[in-house]
Amino acid sequence: MLELGKKQTLIVATKQEHGVYLAERADAGREERVLLPIRQVPAGTQIGAKLEVFLYRDSQDRLIATTAEPKIQLGGTAVLRVKETTRIGAFLDWGLEKDLLLPFHEQTAKVKAGDEVLVALYEDKSSRLCATMKVYHYLKTSSPYIVGDTVSGRVYETSRNFGVFVAVDDKYSALIPKKDAQGSFRAGDILKLRVVEVREDGKLTVSARQKAYLEIGTDADRILEALRDEEGVLGFDDKAAPELISERFGISKAAFKRAVGHLLKEKKIRLEDGQIYLND
Numbered sequence: 001m002l003e004l005g006k007k008q009t010l011i012v013a014t015k016q017e018h019g020v021y022l023a024e025r026a027d028a029g030r031e032e033r034v035l036l037p038i039r040q041v042p043a044g045t046q047i048g049a050k051l052e053v054f055l056y057r058d059s060q061d062r063l064i065a066t067t068a069e070p071k072i073q074l075g076g077t078a079v080l081r082v083k084e085t086t087r088i089g090a091f092l093d094w095g096l097e098k099d100l101l102l103p104f105h106e107q108t109a110k111v112k113a114g115d116e117v118l119v120a121l122y123e124d125k126s127s128r129l130c131a132t133m134k135v136y137h138y139l140k141t142s143s144p145y146i147v148g149d150t151v152s153g154r155v156y157e158t159s160r161n162f163g164v165f166v167a168v169d170d171k172y173s174a175l176i177p178k179k180d181a182q183g184s185f186r187a188g189d190i191l192k193l194r195v196v197e198v199r200e201d202g203k204l205t206v207s208a209r210q211k212a213y214l215e216i217g218t219d220a221d222r223i224l225e226a227l228r229d230e231e232g233v234l235g236f237d238d239k240a241a242p243e244l245i246s247e248r249f250g251i252s253k254a255a256f257k258r259a260v261g262h263l264l265k266e267k268k269i270r271l272e273d274g275q276i277y278l279n280d
Helices: 212-229 243-249 253-265
Strands: 007-016 019-023 034-037 050-057 063-066 076-088 089-093 100-103 115-125 129-132 150-159 165-169 170-179 188-197 205-206 269-271 275-278
Touching: 019 076, 034 050, 076 188, 089 115, 100 115, 150 205, 165 188, 212 243, 212 253, 212 269, 212 275, 243 253
Parallel strands: 034 063, 100 129, 170 205
Antiparallel strands: 007 019, 007 050, 019 034, 050 063, 076 089, 076 115, 089 100, 115 129, 150 165, 150 188, 165 170, 188 205, 269 275
């Protein structure tokens, strides 16, 4: 069976001036053969020879073979460069003559020429190969990581309900839960993350923050910087709404309270009338 979007080893069934026709067996019928254009045929190739090829569709939507190495195969993921954007979507460089379409409805963020995007390869309803930035169902769940490991992850989608979806090493499924997704995250961001849980299904729960005791100093410094910028007075204290704290500092209310407590202990600030004051 000829498989679109995959590499296969096929037999040279016939030779023509414009190329060779490949099939799974030498006596295959015409409908079971695929053309390998003459410019792709290795020198000295004879009938009966075996060639490893990749099958896709050309500019006229005809099934065709190539000996070029694709950067992604059906069901797989890869980081590809955007070559151009058009009214129907973006076109990606995937190592073949015909660029790969990333339709607008498969984009999780706006892309432009030169961007590198994590995508999966799928077959659409018209039996054409396309890319999607919605890679959740294509990512692997068999990572080698354990709780406490530091990993690198690429943001591919954000959700108000669930949090920030991340591909660790561009191939393993991970999530920054909503409650820990403080700050601004955009598709394409590459983050240094800490593994906080390996779920039963193999997916990772990760955090963009260090352990709490390591974050206190950083968060405290940001509060001090804000106080200096605002002439020594911050218009709310540690009883403020979590949304206000997150919008102003990009951290959780719990982290803010820890940092405020740290500064109070060091007598660098004081709390009065629902506000924070910088001590002289």
